Structures are given as structure tokens and as C-alpha cells.
Amino acid sequence: MSRPDEIDTRYTQDRELSWLKFDERVMEEAWDEAVPLFERLKFAAIFTSNLDEFFMIRVGSIGDMALIKEPHRDNKSGLTPAQELQAIIxxxxxxxxxxxxxxxxxxxxxxxxxICNLEFNELDSKERRQVERYFRDFVAPVLSPQVVDPHHPFPHLPTKQLNIALALKREGRDYLGLVPIPKNLPPFLVLGEQGLRYILIEQIVLSRAHALFESYTVGSRAVISVTRNGDISPEDEDSEAEEDFRQHMKKVLKKRARLSPVRLEYQGELDHGTLSCLRERLGLEEERVFRSKAPLALDYVFALESKLPKESADALLYPPFSPCWPAGLVKGQKMIPQIIRRDALLFYPYHSMEPFLRLVKEAAVDPDVVSIKITIYRLASKTKLVEYLAAAAENGKDVTVLMELRARFDEQNNIQWAERLEEAGCTLIYGFEGYKVHSKVCLITRRDRNQVQYITQIGTGNYNEKTAKLYTDFCLMTASPAIGADAAAFFQDLSISNLEGRYETLLVAPHSLRPALLELIDREIAKGGEGFIFLKMNSITDRVLIDKLAQASQAGVRVLMNVRGICCLRPGIPGLTDHIKVFSIVGRFLEHPRIFVFGKGDDAKIYMGSADFMTRNTQRRVELACAVLDPGIRRQLAHYIEVLCRDNVKARIIGPDGTWSPVPRRADQPAVDAQAAFMEEALRQQAEAQLPVPMEVPEKEGFWSHFLRLIRGTQEEETNG
Known part of the structure; x- marks a missing residue:
């Protein structure tokens, strides 16, 4: 265990508090008057959903660590788990x-x-009759009200299920009444035909709950929801030696539903006695109880969107955007010959995932294709990819799928897809004990004139056809023999549980990724003030990498980082991290790519892949970052980075204290929203049906020079401000 005086916190901050600042930034979008009104409501729902998951995973995990007799101290903040919990609350x-x-x-x-979210007492007489009929005919028959007394013990309350809690009294005695709201009931009932008037299902049950307890006097009542610890690690669970891992995961999922409560929320009024009873039964301290005036579950908002009248949708939502077919790929031609001729880069959600799906579909029937190998972490509930992989296996191709069954909250979905693929004749692998496989790589192997030919796809995001329309990500498709040979070796190593493979173009965690990144940073440190690093990722928590970046800053290396969420590194600390600038973008789409650039110009080493700079990614997952070799793809990524760095609308700078503030903008500077710019660019290129034009910059101020000017200029503005 580290002593407090051994932990240097001068340029670091606590991971959990940094995450809460990120979620607060998500809520900022809901406050932004420039965001369409209903989209703002969706951001409020996203903030709430994020907070739910935070309590399930992070608060649950820290709570477990707090029970250890000799708790460790966080290596960024120096806090014990108990101190972290207090700071979180x-x-x-x-x-x-x-x-x-x-x-x-x-x-x-x-x-x-x-657009009216109504309570029962706001309904007119016609609407009241509609709600009463609905309750009588569709809701009441599926409810299971319960009185908690010596003959009816306190029931198990599943995580995030809504319940109605009531203070009951009969013959001078107090009782607790509970009415679980089944999850298969619709979240709201639409009323009337004018505009969109609706009432939430919990408000319907709350208004009629007294009718379920006719022999009792009903006092205070509220909607309640329990959040339980959801941080189960399958490796920590006992399994029989011969047990199939898929069956083991099914047992683990059942156990998750019964883990300890970490939070109680309520909306409405509960008297002190009823609230104390609930806390005692759930084993929660008073500080773990949160009263909310907003509904406890806001995910109904996304279902409500489809009910908006057209004229309301036009005014209240973002203008519709459909992912485009990328310029540089001919839609009417086969994908395999096109990729063999030239590398292609898809940029989701501005580009459609369809070219990659067509590539796999063609491979499934191509007589020259002998095998398809792929790693899968998350899939949509409906997916063409599984259909095409299954077809390939049924057509006699050797199809190997490494399906990660431990993708948190997608375990059941992945189990079902694994069973479907296995039925089709695919070979299924379930990863490694102690390491999740988070890499995104697909390898198609062909025999062409007695020679082996590879087509490799490397992604920064999942093969999820739904989130590819919501997350920004890159998908590289290449026929590079070097990358293909490394991918083939990577899959061979996966099949024999070898995590120490060595590759020419790939950096692979847990063995080689972090050491290679440290070497690349050292390469820039050796250049002193001429060194340059650009990093884009979701989060940075790895203390070893944080310290190395601080060392680079102290050597004069300019470090520019785009970190969407958790940032345990505090930039701008004099003498420590004052050459590091960190900015974040939260907008219409979820920023998700991981891009690493070391150096300038043609000498730059550029990688894209699946890993964040988090200890879990570098040490406890199988991650993959691929060298970007093709000059055209390197130019596209350079253009992407340049537009990203010019954002002065959605971007926020992270200051030395770890807080976020708007990017300074002079009155004569045009407003740049990077995501809006990428949408416009994709639509324009689709309309023009031409190849992407490399970014034009004056000879005296090339791309990398622009970066240095951008960093220095911003720092000067902050100093002068």
C-alpha cells in the first residue's frame, strides 16, 4: 500500500471526480439555448443515465474496496476509497x-x-376516464402490490426498477406498501389527439395506488428506485473446471441482479418513518438517499421522440442527418477490388457503415476467400454483420469469431449472438482469463494466383450498426501486406492464448502497447522543444503514461490532447505540465476515436485503435493500435485533427484545476463547430461524388506549424486574460 507522502498529486486529479465533471459537461448541453429544445431534454436523459451507470459500476466498486481492512490510496488523488465515496456524495x-x-x-x-408531461391532477375529465380505463384494463392486472409485515418479508428490488412506496396504516399499526412497476409496461400513455399530452406510467400507478390497498389508510407515497452494485468481474466468480464459459456468464448475470444496493432515489413525498424503514431494509446510510423532482428514469424521452408531431419534430430536434456514402469509394462497384487498389477510411457517423458491411458480405460468397476472422465486443440487437458471418460459414469459409462475453451490460446480447454464430458453423473463442478483448479488427484472407492476400479492417469503435450512427469513429480498410501479416499473427496468438506476440505495425495490449507508447513519447522528449504529440481518446487515467507526458512537457515537448471524458492529468501546471493543452468536445454525436500522433510531417508516427490511456486498457485488456501507413489516409486524419482543433463552439479547455471552460474566441474569429463542419463536408462530398481533396495550407504554415501556433496562441490568450 502506498503511503500518502509517496503519491505526487501536483498535476493529477481523482478519476471519479473528473468523471462527474464530464457528466456535468453533458448537462451543459441541456442548458445550451443553441441546442434544439427536445434535444436538450435528451441530453438531460443522457446525463441521468450516465449517473446511473456511475453509481452501479464506480460507486459499487469503490464501496467494495472500502471494506478492505488495509485500503489502498488512489495513485492520482491520494484518497482512500472511503474518502473518495465521501467526495463523490x-x-x-x-x-x-x-x-x-x-x-x-x-x-x-x-x-x-x-408537449405536456402531465400529472393525474392536471387531467381533464375525458383524460381522467381514459387513464382510469387504461389502469383497470391493462395495468392493474399485471401489478403485484405487497404489504411488508412479518408474514410478507421485504422483497428484492431489482436495480433501477421503478416501485411505488406507500406509508400504510391499519388498526393503529404502520406498514410499508410496495408496488413494483413491471418493465414490460409502456413508459407512458399518450392522451388525446392535440399536440402531445402524455402521462408517465409511474404517475398512473401512483395516482391509483390507494385502490390497491383498500383496507388500509394511505399516507405519504412516492416513486422509488434502488441502484445496485453492478461491478461483477467474471474472473472473481467460481466456475466449475469443465463449465462452458458461456454458461458461466449466464450465472454471473443472474448474480448481478442481486448485488448490494448503493443508492436509493425517490420522487414524491415520504415521511421520515417510511424513509427510515426503506434505508434500514436496504442497508443504506442517509447520505445514499437522493430525492429527485425529475422522474427517476428518463429513458422514456427517446421513445417519446417518435411520438412528436411532425411540425414539432422539425422545430424541436436537430435537422435529420443520414450517414453518407464516402467519397473515394464507388457505390456501384464491388468493395474487395476497390480496397485492394487503395486503402479506405470510413468516418462514422458522417459516413455509413455500409461499405464495411458490403465488404464482409462479398467475402462471404467470394470463391477466393478462405477465411474471415473478427473480434467482437458490442453488437446492435439487430445486425447484418452476424447474418453475413453466418452466411460465410454456411458457404464453407473458415469463420473465427472472438466474442467478448464480458462486455458490460451487453453480456446477454453477446451470448445470444454467439449461439447464433455457433449454430451456423463459426468457430467461437471467448477471450482470456483476466483480460477482456476490446480490440476491433477483422481479417479477410484470400488466395489469389496461389498467393495469400489479406484485407484488414481496423476500427476505433464497435461493430454496432446502431451506435455507428451516434458515435464518431474511424474504420480503416487496407490491403497492406504488412498490416495483414500482423493481423494474421495476432489472430493466431489469440487462438493459443499468447498475449506476448510481437508485431511490426500493431501495438497490442497488455504486452506491447504501453511500452511502445512510452518509447514514442521518449522519441519526442529527445527532440526537446521540437517535439510534438497529439492524442485523442475518451479518458486518461494510467499513472505511468500521465507521468511520462508530464516529463515530455518538462522537456519542452508540445502536447495537445483531445480527451472526451475522464482526465486525471491536470494541464498548465507551471514547471510540470505547462506545455500540455487538453480540450474536450461534447456535441450532437459521442466523440469516440482514439488517434495517437508522435512527431511532425512525414516523420510523424500515427496510430489509430481501440485503447484509451486507462490502466484497464493498457494492462487488463487486449487492445490494438495500428500504424497508419497510407499517405492519403494520413492526410485525411491530419485534416480531421485540424478541424477538431479549430472547434470554438462545443470545445472546452481543461484548466489546471481540472475544471472545463469555453475556448477563448476573439470577436473576429468565425464560429467553428467541428461536428457540424464534418456533416457539411460529408454531404458536400457525397453531392459532388468526388475524391477527398487533401487539405491545402500555405507553404510557410504547414499543418504541424499550424498546431504549434494554435497551442502557443491559446496559451498566450490565457496568460494575457
Whole structure:
């Protein structure tokens, strides 16, 4: 265990508190008047969903660590788990209050647009009759009300299931009443035909709950929801030696539903006695109880979107955008010959995933294709990819799928797809004990004139056809023999559980990724003030990499980082991290690519892949980053980075104290929203049906020089400001 005086916290911050600042940034989008009104409500729902998962995973995990007799101290903040929990609770309380105020404001604004979320006492007589009929005919028959007493013990409350809690009294005695709301009930009931008037299912049950307890006097009542620890590691669970890992995961999922509570939320009024009873039964301290004025589950918002009248949708939502067919690929021609001729880069969601799916579909029937190998972490609930892989196996191709069954909250979905693929004749692998396989790589092997030919796909995101329309990600498709040979060796190593393979073009965790990154940073450190590093990722928590980047800054290396979420490195600390600039973008789409650039110009080493700079990625997962070799793809990535760095609308700079602030913008500077710019560019290229034009820059100020000017200029503005 590290002593407090051994932990240098001068340029680092706590991971959990950094994450809460990120989620607060998500809520900022819901406050932004420039964002369409209903989209703002969706951002409020995303903030809430993020917070739910944070309690399930992070608070649950830290709570487990707090039970250890000799707790370790966080190596970024020096806090013990108990101290971290206390800091989290203190940080979350104001977030609830701000979210409640936001939700009330949005609901008021939506009512002026005739989009009304109603309570029972607001309904007119016709609407009341509609709700009463609906409750009688469809809701009441599936409810299971319960009185908690010596003959009816306190029931198990599944995580995030809504329940109605009531204070009951009969013959002078107090009782607790509970009414679980089945998850198969629709989240709301639409009322009438004018605009969009609706009532949430929990409000329907809350208004009629007294009818379920006719022999009792009903006192205070509220909607409640329990959040349980969801941080199960399958490796920590006992399994029989001969047990199939897929069956083992099914058992693990059942256990997750019964883990310890970490939070109780309620909306409505509960008297002190009823609240104390609930806390005692759930084993929760008072500080773990959160009162909310907003609904406890806001995911109904996404279902509500489809009910908006067209005129309302036009005014309240972002203008519709459909992913484009990328310039540089001919839609009417086969994909395999096109990729053999030239590398292609898809940029989701601005580009469609269809070219990659067509590539796999063609491979499934191509007589020259002998095998398809792929690693899968997450898939949509409906996916063409599985259909094409199954068809390939049924056509006699050797199809190997490494399906990661431990992708958190997608375990059941992945189990079902694994069973489908196995039925089709695919070879299934389930990864490694102690290491999740998070890499995104697909290898198609062909025999062409008695020679082996590879087509390799490397992704920064999952093969999920739904999230590819919501997340920004890159998909590289290449016929490079060097990359293909490394991918073939990588899959061979996976099949024999070898995590120490060595490759020419691939950096692979847990063995070679972090050491290679450290060497690449050292390469820039040796250049001193001429060194340059650009990093784009979701999060950075790895203390070893943080310290090495601080060392680079102290050597004069300019480090520019685009970190979407957790950033445990605090930039701009004099003498420590003052050559590091960190900015973040939260917008219409979820920023998700991982791009690493070391050096300038043709000498730059550029990688793209699946790993963040997090200890779990570098040490406890099988991750993959691929060298970008093709000059045309390197130019496309350079253009992407340049536009990203010019964002002064959605971008926020992370300051020395770890807080986020808007990017400074002079009055004469044009507003640049990077995501909007990429949408416009994709639409323009699709309309023009021409190849991407390399970015034109004046000879005296090339791309890398622009970076240095951008960094220095921003730092000067901050100093002068």
C-alpha cells in the first residue's frame, strides 16, 4: 500500500471526480439555448443515465474496496476509497439540484410547444376516464402490490426498477406498501389527439395506488428506485473446471441482479418513518438517499421522440442527418477490388457503415476467400454483420469469431449472438482469463494466383450498426501486406492464448502497447522543444503514461490532447505540465476515436485503435493500435485533427484545476463547430461524388506549424486574460 507522502498529486486529479465533471459537461448541453429544445431534454436523459451507470459500476466498486481492512490510496488523488465515496456524495448532491431545475425549465418550455408531461391532477375529465380505463384494463392486472409485515418479508428490488412506496396504516399499526412497476409496461400513455399530452406510467400507478390497498389508510407515497452494485468481474466468480464459459456468464448475470444496493432515489413525498424503514431494509446510510423532482428514469424521452408531431419534430430536434456514402469509394462497384487498389477510411457517423458491411458480405460468397476472422465486443440487437458471418460459414469459409462475453451490460446480447454464430458453423473463442478483448479488427484472407492476400479492417469503435450512427469513429480498410501479416499473427496468438506476440505495425495490449507508447513519447522528449504529440481518446487515467507526458512537457515537448471524458492529468501546471493543452468536445454525436500522433510531417508516427490511456486498457485488456501507413489516409486524419482543433463552439479547455471552460474566441474569429463542419463536408462530398481533396495550407504554415501556433496562441490568450 502506498503511503500518502509517496503519491505526487501536483498535476493529477481523482478519476471519479473528473468523471462527474464530464457528466456535468453533458448537462451543459441541456442548458445550451443553441441546442434544439427536445434535444436538450435528451441530453438531460443522457446525463441521468450516465449517473446511473456511475453509481452501479464506480460507486459499487469503490464501496467494495472500502471494506478492505488495509485500503489502498488512489495513485492520482491520494484518497482512500472511503474518502473518495465521501467526495463523490458531496459532488453529486448539487448535480441533482441542478438537473431538477433544468428538467423543470425544459418541461415548462415544452408545454409552450404543446408537449405536456402531465400529472393525474392536471387531467381533464375525458383524460381522467381514459387513464382510469387504461389502469383497470391493462395495468392493474399485471401489478403485484405487497404489504411488508412479518408474514410478507421485504422483497428484492431489482436495480433501477421503478416501485411505488406507500406509508400504510391499519388498526393503529404502520406498514410499508410496495408496488413494483413491471418493465414490460409502456413508459407512458399518450392522451388525446392535440399536440402531445402524455402521462408517465409511474404517475398512473401512483395516482391509483390507494385502490390497491383498500383496507388500509394511505399516507405519504412516492416513486422509488434502488441502484445496485453492478461491478461483477467474471474472473472473481467460481466456475466449475469443465463449465462452458458461456454458461458461466449466464450465472454471473443472474448474480448481478442481486448485488448490494448503493443508492436509493425517490420522487414524491415520504415521511421520515417510511424513509427510515426503506434505508434500514436496504442497508443504506442517509447520505445514499437522493430525492429527485425529475422522474427517476428518463429513458422514456427517446421513445417519446417518435411520438412528436411532425411540425414539432422539425422545430424541436436537430435537422435529420443520414450517414453518407464516402467519397473515394464507388457505390456501384464491388468493395474487395476497390480496397485492394487503395486503402479506405470510413468516418462514422458522417459516413455509413455500409461499405464495411458490403465488404464482409462479398467475402462471404467470394470463391477466393478462405477465411474471415473478427473480434467482437458490442453488437446492435439487430445486425447484418452476424447474418453475413453466418452466411460465410454456411458457404464453407473458415469463420473465427472472438466474442467478448464480458462486455458490460451487453453480456446477454453477446451470448445470444454467439449461439447464433455457433449454430451456423463459426468457430467461437471467448477471450482470456483476466483480460477482456476490446480490440476491433477483422481479417479477410484470400488466395489469389496461389498467393495469400489479406484485407484488414481496423476500427476505433464497435461493430454496432446502431451506435455507428451516434458515435464518431474511424474504420480503416487496407490491403497492406504488412498490416495483414500482423493481423494474421495476432489472430493466431489469440487462438493459443499468447498475449506476448510481437508485431511490426500493431501495438497490442497488455504486452506491447504501453511500452511502445512510452518509447514514442521518449522519441519526442529527445527532440526537446521540437517535439510534438497529439492524442485523442475518451479518458486518461494510467499513472505511468500521465507521468511520462508530464516529463515530455518538462522537456519542452508540445502536447495537445483531445480527451472526451475522464482526465486525471491536470494541464498548465507551471514547471510540470505547462506545455500540455487538453480540450474536450461534447456535441450532437459521442466523440469516440482514439488517434495517437508522435512527431511532425512525414516523420510523424500515427496510430489509430481501440485503447484509451486507462490502466484497464493498457494492462487488463487486449487492445490494438495500428500504424497508419497510407499517405492519403494520413492526410485525411491530419485534416480531421485540424478541424477538431479549430472547434470554438462545443470545445472546452481543461484548466489546471481540472475544471472545463469555453475556448477563448476573439470577436473576429468565425464560429467553428467541428461536428457540424464534418456533416457539411460529408454531404458536400457525397453531392459532388468526388475524391477527398487533401487539405491545402500555405507553404510557410504547414499543418504541424499550424498546431504549434494554435497551442502557443491559446496559451498566450490565457496568460494575457
Amino acid at each position: 458531496q459532488a453529486v448532491q448539487p448535480l441533482y439540484r441542478r438537473r431538477d431545475k433544468l428538467f423543470a425549465d425544459l418541461e415548462t418550455r415544452l408545454r409552450s410547444c404543446n
